[in-house]
Amino acid sequence: MLEQIEQYAKQCNIPIMQKEGIDFLTSFIKKNNIKTILEIGTAIGYSAIKMALVDEDIKIISIERDEVRYLEAVKNIEKFQLQNRIKLINADAFDVNLNEKFDLIFLDAAKAQNIKFFKKFEENLNNQKYIITDNLNFHGLVDNCEKKSKNLRRLTDKIRQYRQFLKENRNYNTDFYNIGDGISISKKVI
Ligand code: SAH
Ligand code: MG
Numbered sequence: 660m661l662e663q664i665e666q667y668a669k670q671c672n673i674p675i676m677q678k679e680g681i682d683f684l685t686s687f688i689k690k691n692n693i694k695t696i697l698e699i700g701t702a703i704g705y706s707a708i709k710m711a712l713v714d715e716d717i718k719i720i721s722i723e724r725d726e727v728r729y730l731e732a733v734k735n736i737e738k739f740q741l742q743n744r745i746k747l748i749n750a751d752a753f754d755v756n757l758n759e760k761f762d763l764i765f766l767d768a769a770k771a772q773n774i775k776f777f778k779k780f781e782e783n784l785n786n787q788k789y790i791i792t793d794n795l796n797f798h799g800l801v802d803n804c805e806k807k808s809k810n811l812r813r814l815t816d817k818i819r820q821y822r823q824f825l826k827e828n829r830n831y832n833t834d835f836y837n838i839g840d841g842i843s844i845s846k847k848v849i
Pocket of ligand 2: 674676793
């Protein structure tokens with residue numbers, strides 16, 4: 660069933676996590692006994708399903724603004740009978756206010772908005788817990804010095820600014836991993 664989702668993503672050009680990245684993420688969740696997760700950027704539910712399958716006690720809230728993708732995610736999550744553990748919200752994440760606190764916040768939405776997502780949702784993070792961000796290499800384009808279109812340059816500049824923001828943020832210790840499309844793990848110090 661997971662293969663079907665992977666295939667659909669490929670056909671419809673939906674940027675779900677690649678194998679190496681998702682394996683890294685799910686082992687991290689297991690090793691650190693993470694039980695509550697907020698995901699920004701559901702797409703069609705692939706990473707949410709993978710994360711939920713790590714352990715029966717895991718509960719996830721995931722936000723997706725695109726209605727077509729959200730509806731596909733609803734279907735996929737029902738196929739896995741995970742609707743009791745994965746709650747989907749169809750909205751722009753900037754319009755969503757949550758009171759819950761989470762062990763992990765996974766940022767995998769609009770890559771240019773990561774500083775804003777981080778600042779908005781860090782109040783929903785439990786002490787000593789983690790914010791993980793995907794696509795910090797953006798297909799290798801962030802650190803590649805070839806000439807880029809203006810839009811692409813704007814995006815890769817934003818990603819570089821986000822990395823700098825993480826490095827300078829004294830409230831978190833961040834490690835960067837050259838795995839998948841580039842992943843950071845920021846641990847809240849307090
Ligand atoms: N986490 C998924 C892939 C997410 S792709 C997986 O690995 O399976 C990124 C998704 O973020 C896209 O579907 C896009 O529509 C969504 N997105 C981008 N900006 C958003 C925002 N501000 N609020 C909610 N969703 C957003
Ligand atoms: Mg991603």
